[in-house]
Amino acid sequence: xxxxxxxxxxAVAALSSSPSNSFDSKKLLCSPRRSFPVRKGAxxxxxxxxxxxxxxxxxxxxRAQQLIVNAVANKADSSPASSSSKPGHELLLFExxxxxxEEEMDRDPRVCVMGEDVGHYGGSYKVTRGLAEKFGDLRxxxxxxxxxxxxxxxxxxxxTGLRPVVEGMNMGFLLLAFNQxxxxxxxxxxxxxxxxxxxxxxxxxxxxxxxxxxEHSQRLESYFQSIxxxxxxxxxxxxxxxxxMKAAIRSENPVILFEHVLLYNLKERIPDEDYICNLEExxxxxxxxxxxxxxxxxxxxxxxxxxxxxVNKGYDPExxxxxxxxxxxxxxxxxxVKKTHRVLIVEECMRTGGIGASLTAAxxxxxxxxxxxxxxxxxxxxxPTPYAGTLEEWTVVQPAQIVTAVEQxxx
Amino acid sequence: MALSHLASSSPSRSxxxxxxxxxxxxxxxxxxxxxxxxxVETSVPFTAHQCEAxxxxxxxxxxxxxxxxxxxxxxxxxxxxxxxxYKAKLIRGFCHLYDGQEAVAVGMEAALTKKDCIITSYRDxxxxxxxxxxxxxxxxxxxxxxxxxxxxxxGSMHFYKxxxxxxxxxxxxxxxxxxxxxxxxxxxxxxxxxxTFALYGDGAANQGQLFxxxxxxxLWDLPAILVCENNHYGMGTAEWRAAKSPAYYxxxxxAPGLKVDGMDALAVKQACAFAKEHALKNGPIILxxxxxxxxxxxxxxxGSTYRTRxxxxxxxxxxxxxxxxxxLILSHDLSTDKELKDIEKEVRKEVDxxxxxxxxxxxxxxxxxxxxxxxxxxxVESFGADRKEKNSHGRHLDNTRDDPSGEVIIxxxxxxxxxx
Numbered sequence: 001x002x003x004x005x006x007x008x009x010x011a012v013a014a015l016s017s018s019p020s021n022s023f024d025s026k027k028l029l030c031s032p033r034r035s036f037p038v039r040k041g042a043x044x045x046x047x048x049x050x051x052x053x054x055x056x057x058x059x060x061x062x063r064a065q066q067l068i069v070n071a072v073a074n075k076a077d078s079s080p081a082s083s084s085s086k087p088g089h090e091l092l093l094f095e096x097x098x099x100x101x102e103e104e105m106d107r108d109p110r111v112c113v114m115g116e117d118v119g120h121y122g123g124s125y126k127v128t129r130g131l132a133e134k135f136g137d138l139r140x141x142x143x144x145x146x147x148x149x150x151x152x153x154x155x156x157x158x159x160t161g162l163r164p165v166v167e168g169m170n171m172g173f174l175l176l177a178f179n180q181x182x183x184x185x186x187x188x189x190x191x192x193x194x195x196x197x198x199x200x201x202x203x204x205x206x207x208x209x210x211x212x213x214x215e216h217s218q219r220l221e222s223y224f225q226s227i228x229x230x231x232x233x234x235x236x237x238x239x240x241x242x243x244x245m246k247a248a249i250r251s252e253n254p255v256i257l258f259e260h261v262l263l264y265n266l267k268e269r270i271p272d273e274d275y276i277c278n279l280e281e282x283x284x285x286x287x288x289x290x291x292x293x294x295x296x297x298x299x300x301x302x303x304x305x306x307x308x309x310x311v312n313k314g315y316d317p318e319x320x321x322x323x324x325x326x327x328x329x330x331x332x333x334x335x336x337v338k339k340t341h342r343v344l345i346v347e348e349c350m351r352t353g354g355i356g357a358s359l360t361a362a363x364x365x366x367x368x369x370x371x372x373x374x375x376x377x378x379x380x381x382x383x384p385t386p387y388a389g390t391l392e393e394w395t396v397v398q399p400a401q402i403v404t405a406v407e408q409x410x411x
Numbered sequence: 412m413a414l415s416h417l418a419s420s421s422p423s424r425s426x427x428x429x430x431x432x433x434x435x436x437x438x439x440x441x442x443x444x445x446x447x448x449x450x451v452e453t454s455v456p457f458t459a460h461q462c463e464a465x466x467x468x469x470x471x472x473x474x475x476x477x478x479x480x481x482x483x484x485x486x487x488x489x490x491x492x493x494x495x496x497y498k499a500k501l502i503r504g505f506c507h508l509y510d511g512q513e514a515v516a517v518g519m520e521a522a523l524t525k526k527d528c529i530i531t532s533y534r535d536x537x538x539x540x541x542x543x544x545x546x547x548x549x550x551x552x553x554x555x556x557x558x559x560x561x562x563x564x565x566g567s568m569h570f571y572k573x574x575x576x577x578x579x580x581x582x583x584x585x586x587x588x589x590x591x592x593x594x595x596x597x598x599x600x601x602x603x604x605x606x607t608f609a610l611y612g613d614g615a616a617n618q619g620q621l622f623x624x625x626x627x628x629x630l631w632d633l634p635a636i637l638v639c640e641n642n643h644y645g646m647g648t649a650e651w652r653a654a655k656s657p658a659y660y661x662x663x664x665x666a667p668g669l670k671v672d673g674m675d676a677l678a679v680k681q682a683c684a685f686a687k688e689h690a691l692k693n694g695p696i697i698l699x700x701x702x703x704x705x706x707x708x709x710x711x712x713x714g715s716t717y718r719t720r721x722x723x724x725x726x727x728x729x730x731x732x733x734x735x736x737x738x739l740i741l742s743h744d745l746s747t748d749k750e751l752k753d754i755e756k757e758v759r760k761e762v763d764x765x766x767x768x769x770x771x772x773x774x775x776x777x778x779x780x781x782x783x784x785x786x787x788x789x790x791v792e793s794f795g796a797d798r799k800e801k802n803s804h805g806r807h808l809d810n811t812r813d814d815p816s817g818e819v820i821i822x823x824x825x826x827x828x829x830x831x
Contacts, residue, residue, distance in 0.1 A: 112600065138600060144630070149589040149623035156530070156593020159578055162600060183583050184590060192571040192579065193562035194783040229784050252786035 088271045094264040096238035097127045100245035101165065103274070105135055108163065111249055112139045114154050115167030124169050125205060125264050151177035151202065155184045155254075158200040163249055171206030171258065172218040185254045186229035201248045203257035207298055207348055208396050210262070214384035217392075222354040224256055225326050232325040233279055234258040234297040238268040240323060243277030251279060258325070260298045260348075282329035288318030291342040291406055294333060294359060296322045299346045299397060306402035315406060325355050333359075334367055341372040342409045346397055351379040376405050445473035449743060453678035454735070460660050462667035462696070465685040469677040473745040475521065479676050480736045482520075483513040484755050486537040487733060488762045489546060490706070493536065493553060496766065497710045502553045505582075506567045509537040511674075511705040514732035515640055516541040518679025519608060522687060526603060530578040530591040531610035533568035534640075534704075538610070542577040544570065546765035547772075556772035563775045564783070585611060585618030588637065592624040595635035595695075606634040606690045608683070614645025616659050628695040629666055635695045636686045637663070640673065646708040647717045660699035667693075673700030674730040703730065 091099065105111045113119075113128055119142040122129035132140040143150040147168065154164040168174040174181065181202065188196050208217040224232060231253050235241035241259070248255035277283075285300065286307060295303045300321050307317050318336055322329060337343055343363060345356040356377040363375055378397045385395050448470050457464040490510040496502045509516070512534075519529070520541040531538050536549055544560055552559025553567055560570050561580075570580040578594060581587040591609025598605050611621065616639050628635040639659040643650050650657045660668030667689065671682040682698055689696050703726045707714025714723070740746050 141631070144623070144626055146620075146623035146627065148620045149592070149627060152586060152589025152620065153593035153596055153624065153627065156578070156590035157597040157600070158593075159590070160528075160594055160597040160601075162597045179583055179586055180589065184581070184586060188579075189786060190783045191561055191565040191569040192573070193560065193564055194786075195561070195571050195573040196578075197786045231785070 086269065088269045090267060090269045091238060092264065093235075093238045093241050093259075093266045093268075094125055094127050096242040096268075096270060097235075097245050097259070098129065098131070100242035101128070101249070102131060102134070104246055104249040105131065105139065108249075110161060111163045111165065112141065112157075113165045113167065114141045114143055114150055116143055116145055116169050118142060118167050123167070125259075125261075127264075128167070147173050147176040148180060152180040152184065154200050154202075155180055155188070155198055158198045158254075159188065159196045161199075163199045163201075165201045165203065165249060168202065168204035170216055170218075170261075171204045171220050172215055174202065174204065175220070175223070178223070181224065181230070181254075181256075182227045186227040189229055189253075197252045198254045199249075199252050200254045201245075201251075201257060202254070203245075203248075203259060205259045205261040205264070207258075207260040207262065208380065208385050208392060211387055211389055211392055212261070212385075213387055217385035219349045219354075219380060221258060221325055221349050222352075222357075225355060225358060229254065230326065231255045231279055232258065233323055234260075234325055236260075236263060236297050236300045236321055236323070238266060239270045240277050240283060240321075242270060243275055244279065244323070247276040247279045250276065255279065258297060262298055263301075277323070280324045280327055280329055282332040283321040283323050284318075284332070285321050286317065286319040288316040288340070290316045290340060291318065291344055291409055292333070292336040292340045293317050293319045293344045293346060293402070293406070294322050295319065295346040296325065296355070297348060299348050302397060302399050303346050303402055306399040306406070309399065309403050310406055313403075313407075315410060317406060322359070328359060328362055330362060330366055333363065337363060337367045338370050341370055343371065343375045344402070344405055344409055345375065345377040345379075346402055346405075347378070348380050348396055351377075351382050354379050373409055376409055378402065378405055443474055443477045445745070448472055449476075451677055451739060453681065454672050454675045454730075455678075457678070457682065458660070458670040460658075460663075460668035460670075460697075461665075462669065462689065464669065465681055469681045471677055471680075473740075473743075476736055476740050476743075476745060479517050479521070480733065480740060480751065481754055481758065482517045482541065483676070483733045483736065484758045485546070485762070486510070486513045486516065486540055488755075488758050489540065489549060490536065492762050492766060493550075494706065494710065496550070496553065501770070502567070502710075503555075504566055505533065506553070506710040507534040507708065508706040508710070509534050509704065511726070511731075512640060512642060512700075512702045513537055514676040514735075515610075515638075515673050515679055515700045515702055517732075518676040519638075519683045521676070521680045522683035523608070524605070525575045526605040527687070528576040528578055528591070528594045528598070528605070528607040529610070530587050530594060530607065531580070532584065532587055532612060532615065533580070533582050534612070535568070535570045535580045539570040539572060539577060539580070542572050542575040544572050544575075544577070546762060547768050550766050550769035551772050554769055554772075555774060556769060557775050558769065558772045562779065562783075564779065585615035585620055587611065588615070588618070588621045589624040591637070592628045592633060592635045592695075595628060595633040595690075596631065599631070599633055604691065606636055606687045608636045608638055608686075610638045610640055612645065613639060613641040613643060613650045613657070613659060614648070614653065616641075616662065617654055625663055625666055625695055625697075632694040634690040636683075636690050636698060637666075637695060638698045638700060640700050640702055642702050642704045644704075644708070644717065647712065649717065658699075660697050663695070663697040666695050666697055668697040668699065670699045670701065672730075673702030674726075674732045675735060676732055 117124055118128040119132035119140045128140060151166055154166040157164050185198055185200060188198055206218060206220055221232060233244050233255060235244045244257060248257050293303050303319055307319060310317050318340055320332060320336055345359055347354060347356045349355045356379045360375045360377050378401060380396045383395060386392055449472055451469050451471055453467045453469060456467045487510050490508045493502060493506060493508060497506045516537045529538060529542060540549060547558055548560040552561055552563060552565060552570060555563040557563055560572060568580060568582040571577060588609045588611055591607050595607040598607060625637060641659055645653050656662060660670045669682055672678045679700060686696050686698055705723055705727060737751055741748060
């Protein structure tokens with residue numbers, strides 16, 4: 001059976017023949033329909049019986065190899081050959097997430113992925129496609145539909161030092177695991193007096209999609225934001241998706257990474273070299289002078305669309321993607337408020353107790369003197385997302401509303 | 412007692428003359444170091460579900476029995492002292508006492524190593540002590556002082572001891588079982604050859620997340636042992652009123668189970684050793700410890716509204732774990748009644764000293780309110796919640812950094828440092 005840690009593509013063949021006291025990887029193969037005779041991805045093994053460790057973590061070799069290894073068979077468009085004209089490589093947002101995840105799993109053998117259909121199925125949004133074949137069943141784990149317990153298990157594993165990435169197939173399903181996230185994930189570092197860190201990443205898509213129905217179109221950032229001890233980030237572009245994924249995995253704190261169902265197919269060119277995005281930093285999307293527009297996730301695109309109209313009308317909006325939902329990057333936001341003196345928050349979260357509400361309070365508390373006019377906050381409506389297309393459209397903020405709001409603010 | 416053996420010369424005593432002289436005259440070896448094996452039978456045989464029950468015959472020795480006795484006396488004394496401290500309003504909030512159940516903590520510890528993990532619910536004072544926690548850490552934490560095991564920030568329900576793999580201490584009923592299965596997962600992942608004991612009560616046994624976690628553990632063959640400390644009452648509700656099937660050891664269905672007399676430390680030890688061996692080979696197993704708590708559910712529960720005082724005194728007379736070990740020690744002539752009473756006096760003093768020391772200990776500094784909410788570090792600039800001030804950061808526990816050289820030093824999962 002294949003053993004040895006599959007750290008680098010080229011080195012696999014050399015490693016795969018070493019014997020060890022690994023577990024019976026075939027036993028973990030849940031589906032008998034699997035046709036792979038031997039999984040090249042091998043289960044990860046530390047052969048400690050003879051004191052040596054079967055891991056190839058030579059940093060230089062790994063870094064040099066990384067660019068090529070990332071090109072799993074179905075990712076032809078990201079291989080260096082096709083982008084020889086410009087630096088970096090082009091990919092879709094879900095591929096960027098996968099790339100970040102894969103690079104971190106290569107770099108640190110403690111990173112593992114748990115979730116429903118993440119393994120053999122490849123992930124319901126393809127974020128984990130190919131990872132089970134590469135890393136094996138012990139590192140990419142298909143769980144039964146039991147969010148409460150597998151999130152709890154991820155947290156328990158994190159207490160010992162493993163770095164699980166727990167995927168909620170939809171953020172809404174994580175409500176079932178709320179007790180584990182709130183009480184155990186967020187609080188254990190504090191209540192143990194600092195003894196345990198919980199380096200877990202909980203990620204999944206949320207937000208309003210295309211007529212998915214109320215229960216699958218939830219915006220839950222507001223529910224999690226009060227939990228002490230966790231960090232929340234929302235990605236919006238392939239660049240920051242990969243960067244935030246990597247930073248979240250490397251963080252010692254529990255991080256909830258909010259993705260959006262409608263953003264998975266965004267295409268962008270991202271750098272080839274290793275990079276991460278600071279978890280607590282906001283992103284300046286468009287510098288401006290007249291008004292600060294704070295947004296995150298999908299609403300960023302509605303804001304940019306509105307910005308085109310606004311520029312034509314003579315306004316100069318400064319658009320900031322706050323990215324970090326907890327804690328807020330009040331440094332960047334504050335500098336912007338001091339410059340423009342007007343704030344508009346555009347979010348997909350619910351009006352009541354949402355991210356916008358907290359942000360409004362934080363800005364008012366800290367930068368009240370710099371505001372020329374009260375902060376305006378455009379959020380989605382406090383309704384369960386309706387199924388009908390037109391109604392669903394009215395649930396979230398549309399570019400026209402953003403334009404009107406800016407005009408009103410700048411009067 | 413030894414002299415009386417010499418003095419009487421009845422034929423039935425002749426066997427004693429064959430013993431080494433030192434054990435017959437009062438110059439016998441001190442009880443605490445004697446490791447000659449003694450064979451004892453457990454009080455009742457084990458009842459098994461989907462597996463072969465282990466034998467009723469347990470190997471022990473004088474040293475172990477002495478340790479059991481002393482440890483249980485410490486635990487008993489500690490819990491009674493906590494009762495008084497609570498009534499004196501030095502301990503506030505919730506305080507769930509374990510007296511009566513000491514045999515489970517002590518027997519389990521005897522069958523395990525510090526590499527094995529234990530996780531339990533809020534009734535965690537004695538399990539913490541069994542894992543190596545000191546009395547000062549216990550009392551300081553209960554009183555919310557700096558010297559507490561969680562720096563005074565956890566309280567009675569949040570005792571943890573990372574260096575002995577004691578994962579607490581959890582307030583929400585049943586939530587610790589998925590955590591425990593996660594610990595077992597990590598052990599399997601890192602090839603530790605160790606197991607996790609996830610303890611819960613008969614009240615928690617009806618939580619869905621237990622069955623979810625058991626299902627995943629059985630699917631993934633995790634070395635998880637789920638231990639139901641069945642003290643027959645889930646707060647004020649008797650087990651027959653809460654569970655349609657109070658045979659908790661059978662409720663794992665496909666997972667094997669064992670019912671154990673939880674008031675017999677030796678039976679507990681035997682069962683835990685059996686379970687450890689089983690779990691390492693075959694995946695999860697359930698142990699049901701038939702035990703009893705003398706106090707109510709917590710300090711705000713008198714414990715007598717849902718059960719009779721006769722029941723409590725009956726159990727105390729017939730099944731008390733400390734008395735059982737005391738009788739064993741005395742009947743095997745391993746010590747005298749006086750010596751055991753001296754140990755109890757000594758322990759009492761030890762507990763009183765720890766309480767005095769804990770009372771002197773200061774309360775946490777105000778800055779502790781905000782420390783340990785997040786773990787700082789990583790080389791990424793990490794700011795406070797408002798990112799107005801920069802916090803200094805250091806390298807964190809596992810020394811990972813985000814610099815592009817990608818150097819990773821892994822300390823926690825592997826015992827040998829990796830070559831750079």
